Amino acid sequence: MKRRMNGIMLLGMLGVLGLGLLGSETVHAQDVVAQASQAAQTVEAAAPAAFDWSKAEVSEEMFTVNNLWIMIAAMLVFIMHLGFAMVESGLTQAKNTVNILFKNTMIPMIGIVMFAICGWQMMYPSEWIADGVFAFGFGIGGGGIYSGDYEGVTAAYNVGYTVWTDFLFQAMFAATCATIVSGAVAGRVKLLPFLIFTVLFVGILYPITGSWKWGGGWLDAMGFADFAGSTLVHTVGGAGALAGAMILGPRIGKYGRDGSVHPIPGHSMPLATIGVFLLWFGWFGFNGGSELSANAGGVSYVLVTTTLAACGGGLACAVISWIFGGKPDLSMALNGILAGLVGITAGPDTPNWIEAIVGIGAVSGALCYFSVIFFDKLKIDDPVGAISVHGVCGIYGTLCVALFGDISTFGVQLLGAAACFATAFIFAAIVFGLLKATMGIRVSEEEELEGLDLGEHDMAAYPDFQRTYIKSYEAGEI
Amino acid sequence: MKRRMNGIMLLGMLGVLGLGLLGSETVHAQDVVAQASQAAQTVEAAAPAAFDWSKAEVSEEMFTVNNLWIMIAAMLVFIMHLGFAMVESGLTQAKNTVNILFKNTMIPMIGIVMFAICGWQMMYPSEWIADGVFAFGFGIGGGGIYSGDYEGVTAAYNVGYTVWTDFLFQAMFAATCATIVSGAVAGRVKLLPFLIFTVLFVGILYPITGSWKWGGGWLDAMGFADFAGSTLVHTVGGAGALAGAMILGPRIGKYGRDGSVHPIPGHSMPLATIGVFLLWFGWFGFNGGSELSANAGGVSYVLVTTTLAACGGGLACAVISWIFGGKPDLSMALNGILAGLVGITAGPDTPNWIEAIVGIGAVSGALCYFSVIFFDKLKIDDPVGAISVHGVCGIYGTLCVALFGDISTFGVQLLGAAACFATAFIFAAIVFGLLKATMGIRVSEEEELEGLDLGEHDMAAYPDFQRTYIKSYEAGEI
Amino acid sequence: MKRRMNGIMLLGMLGVLGLGLLGSETVHAQDVVAQASQAAQTVEAAAPAAFDWSKAEVSEEMFTVNNLWIMIAAMLVFIMHLGFAMVESGLTQAKNTVNILFKNTMIPMIGIVMFAICGWQMMYPSEWIADGVFAFGFGIGGGGIYSGDYEGVTAAYNVGYTVWTDFLFQAMFAATCATIVSGAVAGRVKLLPFLIFTVLFVGILYPITGSWKWGGGWLDAMGFADFAGSTLVHTVGGAGALAGAMILGPRIGKYGRDGSVHPIPGHSMPLATIGVFLLWFGWFGFNGGSELSANAGGVSYVLVTTTLAACGGGLACAVISWIFGGKPDLSMALNGILAGLVGITAGPDTPNWIEAIVGIGAVSGALCYFSVIFFDKLKIDDPVGAISVHGVCGIYGTLCVALFGDISTFGVQLLGAAACFATAFIFAAIVFGLLKATMGIRVSEEEELEGLDLGEHDMAAYPDFQRTYIKSYEAGEI
Amino acid sequence: MHMIEAVVKPFVVDKIKAKLAELGIFGCTALECKGFGKQKGHTERYRGARIDVGFVPKVLLKIAVKSEDLDKAIEAIRESAHSNSVGDGKIFVYELGKVVRIRTGETDNDAL
């Protein structure tokens, strides 16, 4: 019965996706798609010959380099999805590993497809529906953004890259946002409702808040600065994570009735470490690509500050955990690196190297440490620290643009971060709330104890190894 | 005794390799090698100064960007070898892990060295022995391809890249072909015969079928299209995999006498996931690099369709496994991603985005799902699904060029895929057959049950962890 | 009490770092830092416009490509740190995994920050303190290297890259050096003293020996050649590793009183394999980036010889282990790849392809095999083979520049390798000696047996899996 | 002296230990095991096919007690492990001939 329900839901979801595809085909059938395939076919044969480079803002060589860098940056952001999958599965229990890997494999795919269907047109709108606030549209090409044979693939579209490169880079970004939420709800969320949430969060919410700044909306008009997405990606993701973790409630056994915290250790520190290094690696593309050209000075400066902030964050968090916890905590050092990276993301183009290490990196790392403990005090269970790393440090990073730059922009920065946080939080809360009311969002107690791998997938992540069932710390208050 | 035999075989193999090296030295000693080292020494000092760029087809800048992209693409294809190693070890049992890692470490090394010795000259022939069908030659430089001091390192060789870049990119490709076979024969094939097979498959078969299209042979002359190797790499590899799996027979316990299938679950889903993400990451280079220049429009379009097909394949396979199997199957979702990637590889430059997602990606994913079940019905045991992913979807992808492009080419596409499949299948069957008749290709029953790690390597992949020996599903019909 | 001591030490360390930061701020406050942030702020807005490219040695396009490649090379070298972390944790026991991951996460962060504080200025000195031998300075910009608004970010600084790119690439290099030592002392070294050693080794020793060649010091003046650091990085690291392993003594149970060797198997071959492939991947940047421009011929040639040497090393080591040990040893094949890579690093720009495979690659691989056994004979316990791979092959590689090039330079090459080895060895011996005398460098016997994860971190790397405590080979002579 | 061997669900171990401690019984040894009983295992799936996993992960607790504590101990275990569902487990008891505490050399009841 339940299974059949799931099947129907699933088919419904597919239907929505299909309608989206169909819709986009219907609407633009004659022009957009035809153009797209036409353009594509001509790319090879005639494109470079036909476009008059002498009239372009940049030389063909420069355009090609710029485009190459953004393509590479897109690949780097892509590999961040593997990073997220590893951090999240490493920091949770072995019994939930298949579930987490499945979620983190689906998210980028759903994210990219949703971005192709409507996200791209909503975020970089050719026409606003509500000016500066909301836009809608279907498909990759089309509309004001892409309307000629060659414009999308040459410097006429943009001195930095082709429309396809642009789409790829932005689609990879979009998908990271839902991944952040995934970490905070791990170990207890039902799979299907979470995937539905992902479709809506990446397909609707992210492009809306994104359009406010990067699509030239109202925040952009106010002078709000967010270089690579401390707010638009991380704070938004963190807000969704907070909503999700609050509505779901903590994992069984995480908090004692007396307020005590019973940590549930992650099952593989090597996986978590692989994840964090891959995220750092990908962040070179995340921040460096957000320069939107291969501009030597600009990109290299951004890469240096990004690296230094990561170091500052990781070192700070490690040292603080050593001093306050008595022993150096690897999981905290890893979180600290991510915190530093999130912190620098709003403005890696301006701080000097000491500000990057100390003022942004180390402070973000410290914030992350105490924030993790703080949310545990509130009994908001966030298995991977997503709320602290992305939410708290995302906001701090957004403010840093003012703190280490033009302090007069502090108000705008705060407003921007708050507006995006609030919107994402409310959106996520409504979606999770509705899902909870209709199909339920939390697995049964038995399934949670046995692990979601068996419950949701009938599959074991490590069938050849003997799991340890004897552990004092599984007890807590079951 | 057996060990001594192995030693002799091994020395024989080394002898062949050595003769190859010697041969190439003898033949071209005065010209090729001398040139190579001469050229190399001059590269640094004089090359850019001496070459007259004003006469070249492209500017030095453009040449440098093009070359940079192909070098990066080669690196991306390199990392696919790690991807294959992880997918294959993740989807097989812990007791065979050292063996699989060893094979997958040797294959790229053997492949690259064989490609340097003769593969490169056979595939991109300066002189045909049988016109359009077979060529032979030694070494990296030399012959019609590389015959002057600077030609190999400047735009005079090719507007896209230097001869060295070309070699590197193609050598990385070559090695992937044997890796595909490795997955299908995992868990029961003897190491030394398999390595001998690898030498012959990468060193002889792959360059022959490769030369038919990419070396300008008969298939190329007929207008056969294979952008990045759905046929030349994947179908060929899949055909070898099919031959290997059929001749070896299934693993003990995989199929019951009553026709029932007893799956042998892979030992680590995180490794499999790492592998698939790395393969996807590497595929950006595999397909994007096959544009053979950094051409902004062309490469970025290819990257977008490649990504969309991967998403389509993964989503389709996940959903189908959910509907038909009752629960979403991670291992199938992962295979679906690879299926979508293989499918788009023959022609990522023409389909529009909806065709890429649905017509190529999703259909490949679906094909992959049912193909896996189909081959299990035939009792052809393919632990990682290589035949389905690379063979079946490789053929489908090759046909897609006609289906979503010029349908009149359907015949040529089918002919090309069939010709390469048949040639590779027959070649592999003969080699495996001969090896089976002489030294045997399958480990003993006892060794298979205990695991190839102990039998072939006297080594354990995870000595610190307690393996689980109690499992109902090891039983089957032993 | 002990914990408090550690706390004080830690604070002391932080103090030193803090003073460094402060010092740099004080010294250059008015000029350097101001400039840096000024430059940075102008990068975006005005830089490209203001610089007169017509007067530069290269076109803006070429400069951008060159810079792009070096930035990418820096990212590739970055990912080598993940490679080192995986090799090292894979080749040691599960009970020490958290400790090793923590060390290998701290090392790049410490290395990069130390390089920002003083290493960069010591290695590429604007002013020598002792001519050609020793220099000192603070900060990233400043001094003769960076003293104008635009010079650092345009071709006026260097035709290849901006000052920021240069810093990033070099900082990533610096950190690899200490990582090499980490592998040799794994499983028994105390955490805090090792981190102090790292600060000094990367912050002081590495830039000093580095300045002798790459900073234009006395070795450079003598014509010593070291393309990418066989000596400056690997031999130096290997010397530190030797000193560390000797002073620490072997792990408990590694050697019997009768001279027998009781290997302590690494706990995860997949992690070790991931590590080696990532190192190979990163080495494309390590060697290819050391061309210091995107010069098509130069870089592609280097990538080809690098790849071939890796293949030669891996194949040789695998075959030798097969013949001498009876069975093919995965851990040796992996070490052989690294050996080949280290061997080619001093001069990947000159050998022809056969020299790269056989003369440099395969010989390095063979050297590595026998060197591992040799050091075990000497009872110098090196868990990951760092001394053999980096020390021995680093020296051999340095000599190869003469052997396969201008043999008359043999003396200089030997002198250079010997001088750097000796300096690094003595430096490391003094530091480890002092640390041993003051705070102790080795954990207690009980902690070693129980594992450093519990002792140093109170944390388990794999809490969900049952570890195997019953093993004959843990015995040895405890 | 008797040895009690109880095969129980993994997550009641802590509860049993606490209960026994109340009775003054502190020592116990736990072994991971797999039970085949009336409680059926579960079905796993892999690549389109089904796997019947017949066993259920359990913990085997060994508790040596003085004979006078035996009944109390059994009762304590039963109470803690009882949930009235299939798979709650079983308790087996046998007599011990000798007990030695290695550290002190004490034997029998003194060693418990």
Added chain:
Amino acid sequence: MHMIEAVVKPFVVDKIKAKLAELGIFGCTALECKGFGKQKGHTERYRGARIDVGFVPKVLLKIAVKSEDLDKAIEAIRESAHSNSVGDGKIFVYELGKVVRIRTGETDNDAL
């Protein structure tokens, strides 16, 4: 009632279970263990040196039976596990004082 403890090769477990089921004996508990016996372990290799691994992975099956079933059960186990090669394993039998089914509280023969 008796407890049978059989140390056997891992891959005969299923066979034994099936055989016992034929006799109407359904419950059993399996523990992974390592045996040291006449069957020698194997040699592993790592980085150029040898390691003698003395133990062999085995499974320890515990089967509590009514006394009247004892001999049949032993015979069934022996038959299924027998391959006439060193390492086939051993069977140990001891008397149980008491058996309790936790779910129902039934004891002794009723609990089996």
Added chain:
Amino acid sequence: MHMIEAVVKPFVVDKIKAKLAELGIFGCTALECKGFGKQKGHTERYRGARIDVGFVPKVLLKIAVKSEDLDKAIEAIRESAHSNSVGDGKIFVYELGKVVRIRTGETDNDAL
């Protein structure tokens, strides 16, 4: 015949085996287990909070001996495992009703 069950520290297993071999006792079966006793476990830490891990990894050795070897065997184990610190472990002994060597079908003392 008696079965000796000794719960000991993992790294004394080899020593015990060697000692028993001197007495002509070659067979033994080892199981990994977790001990709860006077020796307290340890504290782990994770993300700013503490975890009390109450158990200590131990090995449970099972050695079936002829009755005449019992005391010698116990003494040998005690000697090898003794370090006079908490957690050295405990030895439990019970009588075996029957022993069967599966390969040959020999029983009781002949099977040991």
